[in-house]
Amino acid sequence: MSVIYDRVALIGLGLIASSMFWAMKRNGLAREVTGYARSAATRDAARRIGLCDHVCDTVAEAVKDADLVVLAIPVGVMGAVAAEIGPHLKPGATVTDVGSVKRDVIENVGPHIPETVHFVPGHPVAGTEHSGPDSGFAELFDNRWCLLTPPEGTDLTAVAELRRFWEGLGSNVEEMEADHHDLVLAVTSHAPHLIAYTMVGVADDLRRVTDSEVIQYSAAGFRDFTRIAASDPTMWRDVFLTNKDATLEILGRFTEELFALQRAIRTGDGAHLHDYFTRTRAIRRGIIEAGQDTAAPNFGRAQKPV
Ligand SMILES: NC(=O)c1ccc[n+]([C@@H]2O[C@H](COP(=O)([O-])OP(=O)(O)OC[C@H]3O[C@@H](n4cnc5c(N)ncnc54)[C@H](O)[C@@H]3O)[C@@H](O)[C@H]2O)c1
Ligand SMILES: O=C(O)C(=O)C[C@]1(C(=O)O)C=C[C@@H](O)C=C1
The missing domain is CATH 1.10.3660.10 (6-phosphogluconate dehydrogenase C-terminal like domain)
Known part of the structure; x- marks a missing residue:
């Protein structure tokens, strides 16, 4: 696979960011990956395991000259971190996020992104119960969905590029309205x-x-x-x-x-219970017949069983 972004900055170095890093390296999607996490202990842990080509001590340094900036932090701090990075973003760059909620992120991050920078929110629907820099693995996104929720008017080239990037990480990509x-x-x-x-x-x-x-x-x-x-x-x-x-x-x-x-x-209404369970069983069978049971045990989790 070929390089999609020259320089990628990962903000937050937990499960999702570390999995993205290993998947980017597996498929050669970026020439250089910088990283930043709020706590010095997390940054040290990342350095110890070779997570990111360069772990920076400030968020400004991490995003400087980045073509893609990924906010991989809890949803509640996205707005504050966007405010911090806004002035340091390179014109023409794309900012995305991996938050599990989309409307709130759009409302809180959007206003801090300069006009010259594209903002394309995203959500990989893949995860585990583990967190932190050690928990990531390259296969996390294989055959899982990544949902992009670009607000109306978002630059189509930036969306297409991010789509190719997530496909490169192993995902199937779909666009969806945030609400x-x-x-x-x-x-x-x-x-x-x-x-x-x-x-x-x-x-x-x-x-x-x-x-x-x-x-x-x-x-x-x-x-x-x-x-x-x-x-x-x-x-x-x-x-x-x-x-x-x-x-x-x-x-x-x-x-x-x-x-x-x-x-x-x-x-003692057994008929109600039986009807109800019959209906829910049909739903499960439908999912399996449609080949959508991607959450089956160990699916896409070859290296690190959970
Ligand atoms: N865990 C999952 O299953 C999963 C799946 C899909 C999406 N997500 C979303 O991805 C995001 C990250 O989740 P994760 O599972 O990787 O979490 P995680 O706890 O493993 O990692 C979060 C990272 O963010 C850092 N961080 C926290 N506050 C920060 C701040 N203010 N500035 C800079 N760094 C900060 C932490 O130090 C940590 O490195 C969340 O928004 C979550 O909703 C999680
Ligand atoms: O498999 C798990 O452990 C998960 O909970 C992952 C899961 C999910 O609910 O499927 C959790 C939150 C994310 O936003 C996306 C994926």
Whole structure:
């Protein structure tokens, strides 16, 4: 594969940035990659493992002369970091982000990007419960979706170039309107994470059980919940605070359905339960038949099983 951006700057050096770095190196997508993270400990850890060609001590130095700047930091700090880098961006450069929420990022980052710089928001729909510079691996994005949500009027060449870049990282790329993205992800990712956090919290409340049986006899379903509930607290706090409306809308519908199922159990309405489970099984089968089960265990996670 050939070089797409001469110089790429990764701001934030965690799971997503480090996976992007290893995938860029695997496929030769950039000539030089600079990196910056807020904490000196993270920058030192990155230097130790050879993450980035050059780890900078200031964000201004990292973005200087970069053709692509990637904000790979929690959604809640995107605006503040954009304000810091704005004056140092090279005219003609592209700024993108990998945040799990898109409308909030557009509103908070957009105003700090100079007219001469393109801003193309993005979201790789791929991740694990791990975080930090050591957690990345080159295969993370292979055959996973990356959603780009360029606001109206965004330079088409900049969008096409970023699309080629994500395809080079292994992803399938789709463009989507930001509000629609946030609603879809509230259903497929954000609400399910909250439900997993809650279920593990409930088990933890039953302390006498947690200490022994819940751990010893935990079935596959509960283990999956504990994996998801081990995800980074800062990242997920910010997701819920910035995708408030869509998440509350989906949680409202979720509780309505939950109450209906609860009632069916209490009243012994087996037909309701059976119909409901038949419908949900058909959805799962549809996903598998469409070849969309990219989240199956170890899919795209060849090097680092989670
Ligand atoms: N983890 C996932 O599964 C996943 C998947 C897709 C997208 N995302 C999104 O990607 C972004 C990064 O997530 P991650 O999983 O790589 O997180 P991470 O916790 O692994 O890494 C975040 C990095 O940002 C740095 N950072 C935090 N605040 C900063 C600041 N003010 N200035 C500079 N650096 C700062 C941290 O030091 C760390 O290096 C988030 O917006 C998240 O919503 C995450
Ligand atoms: O596989 C996981 O651990 C994830 O939670 C990854 C996951 C998801 O919900 O699918 C989480 C948040 C991101 O914005 C994208 C991907």
